[in-house]
Structures are given as structure tokens and as C-alpha cells.
Amino acid sequence: MYRLKEPAPGRAENLSEISSRVREILADIERRGEAAVREYSRRFDGWDPDDFRVPDSVVRSAGNELDEKLKRSLRFAVEQVRGFAEHQRRTLLDLEVETLPGLTLGHRHVPVESVGAYVPGGRYTLIASTYMNVVPARVAGVDRVVVCTPPRDGRVHPAVLYAAHLAGADAVYALGGVQAIAAMAFGVLPGLAAVDMVVGPGNAYVVEAKRQVFGRVGIDLLAGPTEIGIIADDTADPFLVACDLVGQLEHDPRSRGVLITTSERLARDVLAQLDEHLRAVSTEEVARAAWEAGGEVVVVADEDELIKVCDDYALEHVEVHVREPQRMIHLLRNYGSLFVGPETTVAYGDKVAGPNHVLPTLRAARFTGGQWVGKYLKTVTYQYATPAASRELAEHCATESLAEGMVAHARTATVRSSASVTVG
Numbered sequence: 001m002y003r004l005k006e007p008a009p010g011r012a013e014n015l016s017e018i019s020s021r022v023r024e025i026l027a028d029i030e031r032r033g034e035a036a037v038r039e040y041s042r043r044f045d046g047w048d049p050d051d052f053r054v055p056d057s058v059v060r061s062a063g064n065e066l067d068e069k070l071k072r073s074l075r076f077a078v079e080q081v082r083g084f085a086e087h088q089r090r091t092l093l094d095l096e097v098e099t100l101p102g103l104t105l106g107h108r109h110v111p112v113e114s115v116g117a118y119v120p121g122g123r124y125t126l127i128a129s130t131y132m133n134v135v136p137a138r139v140a141g142v143d144r145v146v147v148c149t150p151p152r153d154g155r156v157h158p159a160v161l162y163a164a165h166l167a168g169a170d171a172v173y174a175l176g177g178v179q180a181i182a183a184m185a186f187g188v189l190p191g192l193a194a195v196d197m198v199v200g201p202g203n204a205y206v207v208e209a210k211r212q213v214f215g216r217v218g219i220d221l222l223a224g225p226t227e228i229g230i231i232a233d234d235t236a237d238p239f240l241v242a243c244d245l246v247g248q249l250e251h252d253p254r255s256r257g258v259l260i261t262t263s264e265r266l267a268r269d270v271l272a273q274l275d276e277h278l279r280a281v282s283t284e285e286v287a288r289a290a291w292e293a294g295g296e297v298v299v300v301a302d303e304d305e306l307i308k309v310c311d312d313y314a315l316e317h318v319e320v321h322v323r324e325p326q327r328m329i330h331l332l333r334n335y336g337s338l339f340v341g342p343e344t345t346v347a348y349g350d351k352v353a354g355p356n357h358v359l360p361t362l363r364a365a366r367f368t369g370g371q372w373v374g375k376y377l378k379t380v381t382y383q384y385a386t387p388a389a390s391r392e393l394a395e396h397c398a399t400e401s402l403a404e405g406m407v408a409h410a411r412t413a414t415v416r417s418s419a420s421v422t423v424g
């Protein structure tokens, strides 16, 4: 394997600076509460309203400000996302089995009680992140779902409010960044009680804040600056490959785009076209910065190496532009979401197709998939037994407990049985 384009060095140092900055902000908000939230909101977003909550009447009527075409597309998208989430929910079955005569074991999928959903809004108004967060929470049966999103031009964009209303959010707060994650996790704003789980994507500050509040509250996953990987062979269309790389690079100067290909000719064709695709978009500045800092082109020897390298990168999105692309669904292991064949593209998944767009970044795809209805459900277990089954368990339990020196554990077993185990 060799690279025709390398990423720029120096990203790791940057991340550790962000981490310490976020730690200071979270500690300050925990100590000083609302006053600190207001101070950071003023500093980073120039925003300090009387009340961060958007009035419900404004949320309900936001659709009046939107044109019908956009509203139709948003309704289509929400139905696609809801439909897929409902199908996924049906795969999560409660279970009750008798694994020994008289011993019944079971599990149930129980929704978390309250969720705080972060909808990014620094650079773009990410309307779709509203329903990607809220819909699966609602399908899971979460009782309370609040949304936080940064204001732009002194308000939350009406399309985000319309999407929040369609998706079924209980409240929307115009608050962004680390201060929003802290407000939802710590419950420091009047009327906004602490939630059990903070979910949603965001920039490097937001994702680091989620990582740091984890434990105190649950999180869905680490969904930071967008990444696109494309695996391709000599059948791929260099135009589509270059176009789709730039398609995601416009997200953030920290976004990554990686082409991994068995064809040096394709790699060179894509590189030759890339500048033209960057120049074709008005978001060129961000996309070009991302490409220069985080763009990579890797040429591999064969398909086995293609799969191995792609799995090592563990990228958020992977587009598959190879012969018989469906084969890759079962051959690849580490990715957030797969886009199979040239007729689909990451933007479909971002907005309208149905699978969730909140997906793992920074190699988190090695250990987690993306957001989905299952992330909002706790799989809890239970057991009950007949007296005969209890005696059988008691004997084994007491023997093992005594071998560990756990005498009180052993006693809880032996008092339930006539087993001849000596309690020391």
C-alpha cells in the first residue's frame, strides 16, 4: 500500500488542547450554574436571552415561515426515518426462557426516561439532525425529549423548529456548544431538569463535552466532525468519487475524506479532478481546508488489502464503488454506515433515506455503530425460580462464593437450600 496524498500532521496536539478547554468550561458551569452558561453563550455565540427556551407557540407555528416544498421534503424525511426506526424497534424482542427446569430468565428493553438532543448549528443549520435525534427516542418510548441548538442571527431557524415539532420534541432551547451539553447534563437552567442521556452530533468541542460528561449521564456515541471513506476499483467513476468526497468535506475544516483504491489510474484521475469539484461549491473554503489537512488517497494491492485498510480506518461513512458492490456489506466490519454502489450517496443517508446520520467518528466505528432506537433502550434482565431450581443454584453458588472467600454471598444461597455446604 502507498499514499498519493497524505494528511497534514499535528491533529493530536490540537485535540488535547480542546480537551483541557472543555474540562475547564464544564467545571465552571458545574460550579457557577446558570451564570456560567450565560457567560459562555455570550462569549461563543453572542447570545444571552431572558429565557433560552423557545416558546412552544413559536415551535408550533414555525412551519408558517417555510415554503411548502421544503415542508413536504421534511415530512418525507421524517417518515423515512421513523419508518426505519420502527422496523428496527421490532427486531428488539423481549425474552423469557427456562434454561433449567424451574429457572426462568428474561430480558426487557426499557427506554431511558429523559434525553437531551444536541442539534449542531454553528456553520450550517443541520435540520436533519433534529429528527435523527428525536425520532428514534420517540420510537423507543422516551418520556421527555428536549433539544438544544445554537441560535443563528438571534433565533433558531424555523426549519429546525418545524422538524422538532414533526419529530415530537417536548421543548427546544436556543443554546449551543459545551454550555448546552453541560446545561442538559447538569440541569442548571431554570425549567430544564437534568436529563438521563445526552445525544447528538457536533463539532470537536461538543463531542469532547459529551465524552467528559459520560458516566454522569449516558451518551449515544462520539459523533464528531464528519468523515467520508470511499473504496473503489477500476470500475468507479472518478467524477462521482471526487464529487462525493467534496460533498462531505464541506462540513468542517476538521472533516476527513479518504479514498482507498486498487486502481492507481482511478486515484490519479480523482486527484486531477478534485480541484475542479472544490471550486464548484460556494463552501470551497471549508472543504479545501479539510482536504488539505485531512484528505488521503491510498492505493492498495488487491481487494483483500482494500477491505483490511478500510476496516483499519474505521470511518464514519463508507461509499462502495467496486464491481458487485453488495458483496462488501458482509466483508467490511468497521464503519458507521455503508453506501453501496454508485446510485446512492452519503447525502441521501444524511437527510432522507432513513438510516440514522448520527454516526461514529475518530475510529469509534471499531466499537460502536451509529445512533438508533436501540441506543435509547436499556436491556435489563430478571430471573425467578422454583424451590427445586433454587436448591440447585444454591449449591453451585455457595461453592463458588466460598472459593472466593465471599462468605456472606454463600450464606444467602445456603439459607435457601438444604445443600450440605458448610458456611465458614
Ligand SMILES: NC(=O)c1ccc[n+]([C@@H]2O[C@H](COP(=O)([O-])OP(=O)(O)OC[C@H]3O[C@@H](n4cnc5c(N)ncnc54)[C@H](O)[C@@H]3O)[C@@H](O)[C@H]2O)c1
Pocket: 021, 044, 045, 119, 120, 121, 122, 123, 124, 126, 129, 150, 175, 176, 177, 178, 179, 201, 202, 203, 204, 205, 206, 222, 223, 224, 225, 226, 251, 252, 255, 316, 357, 358, 359, 360, 361
Ligand atoms: N458524526 C456525525 O454523526 C455528525 C452529524 C452531523 C454533523 N456532524 C458534525 O457536527 C459539526 C457541527 O459543527 P458546528 O461548529 O457547525 O456546530 P456545533 O453546533 O457543533 O458547534 C457550534 C458551537 O461550538 C461552540 N464553539 C465554537 N468555538 C468554540 C471554542 N473556541 N471553544 C468552545 N466552544 C466553541 C459554540 O458555542 C457554538 O455554539 C461538524 O463538525 C459536522 O461534521 C457530525
Ligand SMILES: N[C@H](CO)Cc1c[nH]c[nH+]1
Pocket: 126, 128, 129, 225, 226, 227, 248, 316, 346, 350, 351, 357, 358, 359
Ligand atoms: N454527514 C453528516 C454526518 O456526519 C450528517 C449531515 C447532515 N446534513 C448533512 N450532513
Ligand SMILES: [Zn+2]
Pocket: 226, 247, 248, 251, 346, 347, 350
Ligand atoms: Zn453530511
